[in-house]
Amino acid sequence: MPATTLSILLAAIAGAAFFLGKQRAFAVAGGPGNITKLHSLPGYHGYFAILCALLPSMLILVLWLVVEPRVLTALTIQSLPDAQRSMAPSELDLLVNNIRNLAAGDVVAGEVNAVLTNASQRIQELQETSRRLLAVTCIGIALLGATVAWRRISRAFRARNQVESVITGLLIAASSIAILTTLGIVMSVLFEAIRFFREVPLTDFLFGLEWSPQTAIRADQVGSSGSFGAVPLFTGTLLITAIAMFVAVPVGLMTAIFLAEYSSKRIRDVAKPLLEILAGIPTVVYGFFAALTVAPAIRNAGEAVGISVASESALAAGLVMGIMIIPLVSSLSDDAINAVPRAMRDGALGLGSTRSETMKRVILPAALPGIVGGILLAVSRAIGETMIVVMAAGLSANLTANPFEAVTTVTVQIVTLLVGDQEFDSAKTLAAFALGLILFVVTLGLNVVGLRVVRKYREQYD
Amino acid sequence: MDNEVAVATGDAMEHVEYVESDANPSGDTVGNVKSDDAFISAEDVNVYYGDNHAIKNVTLEIGRQQVIALIGPSGCGKSTFLRCLNRMNDSIDSARVTGRITLDGEDIYAKNLDPVLLRARVGIVFQKPNPFPKTIYENVAYGPRIHGLAANRSELDQIVHTSLERAGLLKEVKDRLDEPGTSLSGGQQQRLCIARTIAVNPEVILMDEPCSALDPIATAKIEDLIDELSENYAIIIVTHSMQQAARVSQRVAYFHLGKLIEVDETSRIFTNPQHKLTEDYITGRIG
């Protein structure tokens, strides 16, 4: 039975369960006029019936789909001639793959022989049986569930509480998906990083001054063992972040002050959405801009005054990143400034302060924690930013504080280490996970501190 | 507006019997809008918030060393009128003020008058205490600092101490001047705000329901303070408490829907209101 038919049937059962459940609830109550005799409204009885019908059968469906391929593979292997069954596991894997591909009508590597066709026919048959069994089981369980629910309907039955607890459960499950995924990512990065640190000592990685991750990819290649001193990456990241903040903080802050205190409502109504649009531009576009416009412009300007500027410079990447971050800084600062109560402003004005005195002496100090929190979030954004630096900062791991030279950052190196065909257990690729871990820890720390500051400050006035 | 009735009868008050409000549909102010020693005088003041005509043709004089209480139902424009007197309405985009208000003979809405300087002369205390998120000392020192009233630190100390003293707060806070102003109790915060205002040495103090967030004891302290301050300042206080108006003020002005209905000596207003609306309000028949 095709999947669509099964879904339609299940939906029909659910619909029927709802109406029958609701009807029975009415009947049990003794007609629509006596609904108050029921503990829960008839609708809840209906929903309860739906849940009883669908939840168990859905569970079975999911489990079945997870387990089915394994069982089928095992059965197929059993049915293979002895010659194939005694093959090495890796070759057997390949064979099974081919069988599956053939059964699914996909391209098959190598020639198609009798063994293969037989096996693929067998797997197709098995699949069909399995699906039929599945459909019958699902529908059976759905009907059973609906019947059980239908029989439980009574005046005292707490259908609403049951439905609500199931819904709560679903919500919790949904929110834990995101959390669990994050946890999974962290774990996988952590484990790969630990593997890396088995090959390269942590101290070498954290304090080494040279970064050249070119290791031999295959065992038979000659090549250096690579050096994994990440300091140049850290300094490169810091340099670019510093340049970016140097642009973003003053401009963003002044924008926020202007919008919050000085601009007329008309200007604010235009400027705020514009800034938000600026924040929505994909970073790759900023990357073009940095690489194609800003970097050459800086080099030309440098030549004009006799400074040698690399064609990919920290300055270009930092400037453009700064521009990218301006909206973030300005909108967070704007929030902080607006969160200062009007009473504070009026108090200062009422004492005869000018606007700028009010701003400098009362509002900014009061908003400062929020602004600082916002800046921390912006720093964390700058550190994690990838696309602009990939396109504009270069790849050479120079240990320098000169903004006119090319530098590279942690994120750029992660990208270059993992781009292309790689073996995932060489020190080179594992290094990416170590870098990722560092990046994660640093940005997480900044975010936690930043968000705390922002939130603590918000609570102060609410 | 035809104020002549009220104005002309100012001296002859005792002899004129006022008719009830229904016979006075033009809404002219009854009582006596004049003051012997007028310091602030508002003539035909109108305030609009966009299309909302919040203050209608108000004419009122306020004397030196006088406490005048503005009373009236919520939304009648008391705060709005108060805020006209030091141009705090300037910071509200939609607000528009017409008419003439003079302070010591000087038009405060004149083009060349700096509202910043005006506000140093006409201080304001708000309904909710709003100390700055700074220390107690810095709260009081704020005004003197921005206006350069103290030549050095010891003068500033002096001003801070006197102001706190006069606000009746010094005893309670003299050992904790470095603590944040927000760490004080509500009543103390309000007195801190008053100290902050008098530290600038204003000539007039506007108070917008200064006690509405306070308990009776803190209220009593602030009322005492108002009594004392009235020796040196003109004080205009908005209040919802008839008792408070009776206790602290020499004159009372009753506002209704943006109109100034009646102004008179406090004792007269409370014993013998001339206008029906005033009577209804003070006897509790209007909210």
Ligand SMILES: Nc1ncnc2c1ncn2[C@@H]1O[C@H](COP(=O)(O)OP(=O)(O)OP(=O)(O)O)[C@@H](O)[C@H]1O
């Ligand atoms: N900032 C503002 N913008 C627009 N309209 C305002 C503003 N402030 C006050 N108003 C309007 O002006 C009128 C008078 O308000 P005002 O605050 O002066 O009343 P009030 O007498 O002080 O009342 P309350 O006793 O409740 O404080 C009201 O109709 C109010 O809606």
Ligand SMILES: [Mg+2]
């Ligand atoms: Mg008010």
